[in-house]
Amino acid sequence: AVRLEALYDKLVEWRAFQAKQLVMAPAQLLPEHLLRTICYVQPESAQSIIEAGVRIPQRAAEELAGLITAWKHLGAATTGARTANERDPLTETVQNKRVSAPSESGLLIIPDGPMRPQK
Numbered sequence: 001a002v003r004l005e006a007l008y009d010k011l012v013e014w015r016a017f018q019a020k021q022l023v024m025a026p027a028q029l030l031p032e033h034l035l036r037t038i039c040y041v042q043p044e045s046a047q048s049i050i051e052a053g054v055r056i057p058q059r060a061a062e063e064l065a066g067l068i069t070a071w072k073h074l075g076a077a078t079t080g081a082r083t084a085n086e087r088d089p090l091t092e093t094v095q096n097k098r099v100s101a102p103s104e105s106g107l108l109i110i111p112d113g114p115m116r117p118q119k
Contacts, residue, residue, distance in 0.1 A: 007071050008039045014067055018060055023118075030054060044069045 012026075015035060019026040030038075034054050043049050046061035054061065 010071055011035055011039055042068050
């Protein structure tokens with residue numbers, strides 16, 4: 001259970017980062033039920049992710065597959081409680097490969113008044 005929670009947390013961070021890049025709501029990019037399915041199934045190819053019903057760009061699917069693969073090889077062996085001074089090798093590997101980066105706040109900020117999309 002702890003391993004799956006660690007993967008789920010990484011997937012949520014990835015989804016928030018991608019949604020911010022695409023200027024979308026995280027749940028619109030990857031709905032919660034598909035996020036959990038991916039967490040349980042742990043597909044390692046972009047094609048498998050797309051076949052699961054995820055509607056994201058090919059590049060994003062490849063990054064997500066890379067995140068899952070990195071988690072399987074690094075995260076599964078290194079999950080567990082860390083002190084504040086310990087580094088997470090999975091996060092470092094993922095960030096170095098530009099697969100993911102943690103969101104700043106994780107919050108969706110809705111502006112006051114009417115919203116006009118930026119071009």
